[in-house]
Amino acid sequence: xxxxxEMHVRALDxxxxxxxxxxxxRSAPFQDVTGWFSWLGMRYRRFYAEENLDQLRxxxxxxxxxxxxxxxxxxxxxxxxxxxxxxxxxxxxxLSGRALxxxxxxxxxxxxxxxxxxxxxxxxxxxxxxxxxxxxxxxMIDLLVVCSEAGMGMEGGLGRVAEEMKPSNPAMAWVLxxxxxxxxxxxxxxxxxxxxxxxxxGLRRFGTMISQSLQYGTPLSxxxxxxxxxxxxxxxxxxEERAHKLGAKLTIPMVLFLLPAMFVIMGxxxxxxxxxSFASFGK
Numbered sequence: 001x002x003x004x005x006e007m008h009v010r011a012l013d014x015x016x017x018x019x020x021x022x023x024x025x026r027s028a029p030f031q032d033v034t035g036w037f038s039w040l041g042m043r044y045r046r047f048y049a050e051e052n053l054d055q056l057r058x059x060x061x062x063x064x065x066x067x068x069x070x071x072x073x074x075x076x077x078x079x080x081x082x083x084x085x086x087x088x089x090x091x092x093x094x095l096s097g098r099a100l101x102x103x104x105x106x107x108x109x110x111x112x113x114x115x116x117x118x119x120x121x122x123x124x125x126x127x128x129x130x131x132x133x134x135x136x137x138x139x140m141i142d143l144l145v146v147c148s149e150a151g152m153g154m155e156g157g158l159g160r161v162a163e164e165m166k167p168s169n170p171a172m173a174w175v176l177x178x179x180x181x182x183x184x185x186x187x188x189x190x191x192x193x194x195x196x197x198x199x200x201x202g203l204r205r206f207g208t209m210i211s212q213s214l215q216y217g218t219p220l221s222x223x224x225x226x227x228x229x230x231x232x233x234x235x236x237x238x239x240e241e242r243a244h245k246l247g248a249k250l251t252i253p254m255v256l257f258l259l260p261a262m263f264v265i266m267g268x269x270x271x272x273x274x275x276x277s278f279a280s281f282g283k
Contacts, residue, residue, distance in 0.1 A: 034073060036076070037072075037073045037076030037077050037080070038069075038072040038073045038076060039072075039076070040072075040075075040076035040079055040080070041071070041072030041073055041074065041075030041076035041077075041079070042072045044075055044076070044079050045071075045072060045075050048075070053071070056071060056074065056075075057071060058198075059122060059126060060074065060122070061198075061199060062126055062129065062130070062199060062200060063122060063125045063126040063129050064125070064129040064171050064174055064175075074118065074122070077118055078115075078118045078119075081113075081114040081115075081117055081118055082111070082114040082115055083114070084114065085110040085111070085113045085114035085117070086107050086110035086111045086114060087110070088110060089106040089107050089109055089110030089113075090103065090106065090107045090110065092106065093106035093107070129171050129200070130200050132169055132170075132171035132172065133171055133172060133175065133199075133200040133203060134200075134235075135169070136165060136168075136169035136171070136172040137172070137203060137206060137231055138228050138231045138232050138235070139165070139169075140161055140165060140169075140172055140176070141206065141224050141227055141228040141231070142228055143157075143160075143161040143164060143165070144157050144158070144161055144224050145221055145224045145225055145228070147160055147161060148220055148221045148224065149221060154183070154189075154220070155180060155183055155184070158176050158179060158180050158183075159176075159180060161176060162176035162177050162180070175196070175199060175200070175203065178196075178199075179192060179193075179195075179196050182195055182196070189214055190211045190214055190215060193207040193208075193210045193211045193214070194207060194211060195207075196210075197211070205227060205230070205231070206227055209223050209226075209227050210223065
C-alpha cells in the first residue's frame with residue numbers, strides 16, 4: 001500500500017508541476033528520457049543551496065532556456081553524469097588491462113568530466129546565445145523602428161519582428177516571445193524590459209533605454225534609432241580592434257612555421273655547396 005501511495009503522490013506531483021510550468025502532460029516521469037531527468041532533478045535539487053539555484057536559473061535563462069522547465073532536467077543530467085562517467089572510465093580501464101594507478105587516474109578523470117562537463121557545455125551554449133543576440137540586436141531594432149513608423153503598437157511590433165527573425169535568428173525570436181509574455185503578464189511594462197536587460201549583455205542597453213523611454217515619455221522611434229546607431233558603431237569598433245590585433249597574433253605562427261621554411265629554402269643550397277666543397281678538399 002505504501003508503494004502504491006508513493007506512486008500516486010509522485011504522479012500527482014508531476015501533473016501539478018507540469019501544469020504550473022506549462023509543460024505537456026506525462027502520465028509518469030519515466031515515460032521518456034526528459035521526464036526521467038526532470039523527475040531525478042526534482043528529487044536532488046534539495047541538495048543545492050538557494051544561491052546556487054539562483055545562479056543556475058540565471059545561467060539557463062541567459063542561455064536561451066526556460067529555467068522553470070529546464071532547471072530540474074539540468075540537475076538530473078548533472079547527477080547522472082557524476083556517476084556515469086566515472087563508471088565508464090573505470091570499466092574502460094579494467095577492460096584494457098591497466099595497472100591500479102592508471103585505473104585510479106582514469107576514474108578521477110571521469111569524476112572531473114562528470115562534474116565539469118555539463119557546466120562547460122552550458123557555458124558554450126551561453127556564449128553562442130549571447131553572440132547570436134549581439135549580432136541580431138541592430139536588425140531587430142531597425143525592424144522595430146519600421147513597425148513603429150507604420151503605426152503598430154509595442155506588442156504588435158514585437159510579435160511581427162519575432163516572426164520575421166525566427167528563420168534567421170531563433171535566439172532573438174525566443175527573447176522577443178519571452179518579452180511579449182512578460183508584457184502581457186506583468187502589471188508594469190518597465191519590469192518586463194528590466195527582465196529583458198538581465199537576459200543578455202547585448203540587450204542590456206536596449207532594455208534600459210526602452211524602460212527610460214516608457215518612464216519619461218520620450219518618443220520610442222527616436223530612442224530605437226539612437227540605440228541602433230550606437231550598437232552598429234560599437235560593433236564596428238570591435239571589428240577594428242580585432243583587425244589591429246591580427247598582426248600581433250600572426251607573429252608567433254610566422255616565427256614557428258614560415259621563418260624556418262624560409263631559412264631552409266634560402267640557406268639550403270649554400271650549405272650543400274659548402275659541404276660539397278669541403279668534401280672535395282678532403283679528397
